[in-house]
Amino acid sequence: MTDRIVAKLKDLGHELPHPPAPVGAYVSVKQIGDLVVTSGQLPFVGKMLTFKGKVGAALQTEEAQFAALHAVLNALAHVRQHLGSLERVRQVLRLEGFVNSAPGFQDQTRVLNRASELLGRLFGEAGRHTRIAVGVAELPMDAAVEVTLWVQADMETPAAESPA
Amino acid sequence: MTDRIVAKLKDLGHELPHPPAPVGAYVSVKQIGDLVVTSGQLPFVGKMLTFKGKVGAALQTEEAQFAALHAVLNALAHVRQHLGSLERVRQVLRLEGFVNSAPGFQDQTRVLNRASELLGRLFGEAGRHTRIAVGVAELPMDAAVEVTLWVQADMETPAAESPA
């Protein structure tokens, strides 16, 4: 079973991670009708948080951009596990970005842009999304960013296609 | 008219409060299709905020867990008033948790877990939800936490059943 979005992701130099387990008493994805929402995702790679600390102090904007990328890849991994294939994403609706911000750091927009651009490259016009970008005081486990993804599922394509 | 969820809540040692009035020019619940969302709920018990101040300084994690419980009970009270019965909750979609966090407090996850666990106990598999947990700089009235609840309503069960 091929997934053209995952293939495109690979072409862009990214690997879809195993979806990380929730870090609390919740689940990672829920669906209502064709609306699929994820829980807040942290920049885990495997079981390690790649970027911790406040952006603008412990971390530079460029590092935080990678953190946002790692977090959005985890969100995509959960969406894929839920839908069976990222080809079943009809459109990306919303990216919520919470940036662990040092006093005076006001470039939350740039932190999230790489993640937003990735979504555009993967899904084309359908990947263009609304966004919130806010600077928060603290995040769980001192993560640099937390993001959620809201997508619309294609309800006509079956979840699992047999390769025949 | 019995409400098995309210009965279960009582078995777990909780009372469903009267839904608190909004503290501004807004309403507490709105519905679109079968999606029901609440406004941000604070840990009011009656007209009193039970827990004020920053978690990690003025308040311990354990106290903040009670604050989150009080806030989510208020959200449930509003959902019940809106739907007529908590039995009409088909699934819980999302809990948004904003924790009034002292510098260095990074255990927002644990603050919200008790509230999340309560939802699981009340609604079973359908109560398992997505979640965001962020640490914010300030909250209205210095509340320790603010939460919202997003649920899917069962549109086939009528809002009010006559006991006959």
Added chain:
Amino acid sequence: MTDRIVAKLKDLGHELPHPPAPVGAYVSVKQIGDLVVTSGQLPFVGKMLTFKGKVGAALQTEEAQFAALHAVLNALAHVRQHLGSLERVRQVLRLEGFVNSAPGFQDQTRVLNRASELLGRLFGEAGRHTRIAVGVAELPMDAAVEVTLWVQADMETPAAESPA
């Protein structure tokens, strides 16, 4: 083509601005079914942020109320551009308000009330909405507030009526 909501806005002393361009790699509005959501809006008037800095220190509550008004007007401008007319707003579901808060500022509710009241005056009962009000550590470009608007579109009224 008249738009009674825009006329009402004018009666209340407000002009609907040109919808400001996004400040990053995202779009300002997306729709799923009849649900329309905006990106986070800042208090831009033209290309200028009208209110920057922390509410409770650099800015008074009254100034922040204007900031919230400017931001919600921008959100309305985007919704109108998307739907063709604000008369196609069936109900306002949700206003998310993030207030750039100085330490100790806990009146986020009052900052957002004017924006909430405007929605009530424009749309009547249908304009009454749920809300979150949180105090955040930092916002993009040091904006005083960031708001989003969630509305339900009237799917029966066509987007563009020819003047016959």
